[in-house]
Amino acid sequence: MSISLIILIIFQSSGYVSANQETNNNVGGGWIAEDPSWIYFGYGGKLIKISKTDAKKVVLNNATTKGINVKGDWIYFTQKEGNDWNKYSLYKMKVDGTNKKRITGTGIDKVFVYGDYIYYTVFLTDPKTGYYSPHSLYRMKTDGTNKSLVFNGVADSIHFSGNNIFFINVTISSDGLKYSGPIMKSSLDGKNITTLIPGENRGLQVVENRLYFSDEIGLHQVDVNSLEKQTIIDQNIKSFYISNQWVYYVTRNISGNHLNKVKFNGTENIKIHSTPYYLGDISIIGDSVYFRHYTVFMKLKHDSVSPTIFMN
Template sequence: MKDKTKLMAILAISAVIIISGFTVMFFTQRVRMNDGYVTGNTAGNLNNKGLFCESDGVVYFSNAYDNGCLYSMNPDGTNMKKLTSSGVTSINADSHYLYYFLDSGQTGDKFVQRNYGIYRSKLNGKNPKCLKRGNAIALQLCGNYLYYQNFDNYNENGTELFKIKIDKSEDTRIADFMVNPACIVDGIMYFNGTKKDHYLYALNAANDSISVVWEGNIWNPIYYNGYFYYMDVGNNYRLCRYLPSQNAVEVLTNDRVDTYNIYGDYIYYQKNSQTEPALMRMYIDGSGVEMVAAGNYSNINIVSNYVYFNAFDSTVPMYRTPLYGSVQVSTFDAAEEAAIKEINKK
């Protein structure tokens, strides 16, 4: 009888341990969902490849000094940590995860293996999961879905808009034409037409229905403080803003604009000029125009206290200047130093 009682006790304890193990595994592997239509990065950053992203006091960035690998740091550039061993773009973040497009070419003894696609990982870079293998040009988080541009050489439509659930349970084509998903506000995606016109359109994430907002001639719209900022296609890509409540347009600069970004009180933009190209900045109403750096620059990414950019024809050096106050352009030395330390570990 004692042996039987002992055996029953052992079996009961074993059952509890097994059930507890499965419970822990379930909760640790379960994907945590978002409340509401949270987004993963600013439209301006994503229009500039999404190389920087700030969330809950942490800046995540693609370190060009380390082949674009994902790093994290404090907003002032301290406490740098390497999170991936492959290059990333279109960085998004919510309170639980990071999302990004990862592209890796790893050379073996007899072959080259390339891993690329949309990934989700923990905020510390651990437990990366591939959600979708393939080419994703740009992606933006909206609640529990990632809207992304999918490019396929074998598809006659070229670039199409898809959305995939963050737990990988759904992957749906939304539009059979090119749509830029960068600008999403309160569950509404704003984008310019690419087929027969360049109107301003809205996509409602609740049902993915598309409607015309304004029959303008625009490119790369950003909704900010009640205005739609955009590049005016019909007028040499000058930068304007549209106030829908008054159906009014304001010209902010007559400079031809290659790319731009908005944060706080400022617009930073690349001026296209045969003789005087320059990275410029101005207030969001078009006043206070000043030059940041002479020359051609791209990938203007902005976080809470710095503006990051690089020369048009080279990803390094990385440059930065304070977002506010006087212009003080410097090389992003902390990123280079962190990359050198990581490379020396190999």
């Protein structure tokens, strides 16, 4: 077994995964989203939309933007306020760039639009460790009314399925290197919170009636109802998605970072891209995988093994 740290990025394009595509992309920061006509992209201190037909670019917002969700005629996103890296406020704006309105802030981390509600986490400083961490899950109507607390604790790897929220109740170690906890389930309003899977879990996805999660041992799947567990990969997993039955993952070793894909049954393991520099911020939109290689954003079609430059 390789001692390389493996980051698996898994997203299921067929079947019901979670709230919507933005829910999964926000695992990687929510820097990209789409609607039928446009791709919305937070890049270079701006929010840009790019036409799917002729690649026309339109600047919608002149500020650092992430947490992008597109629903109907509206974009929901976080915008950096000032110089502190964690000072983001939540905004909404028409997809044509008009009617921009600040909803709440600052210190907003992840944002998920599900049904008629915006769910979001906020940054707080852990008094024991001094580290900033996403803390407390809230929700409000998409018009900014009816704000309420859903979970009072560090909620991460948040996913929605039907009338339920699944998340990891994270505990951060004193050195800041360990970020794990039990998998929880609650109703959409935060009631009826239960522990589904105890232990030091670090990643979570919901695909139909199955939970996929990682811990120090590997990647596992569990039936939501029976909680019957099956180990899929017995290697050190950090985060993950599934796309078109492919598993996209990054290995780290002494030579650098390596993007690979493998069939979900473990066959057809293919190396896609290697770099001695940073490789991450992976998101999946439609039929393509997007990721950042150092300062360059790359695009990879699911049926290809040759990424192209998306934005530099």
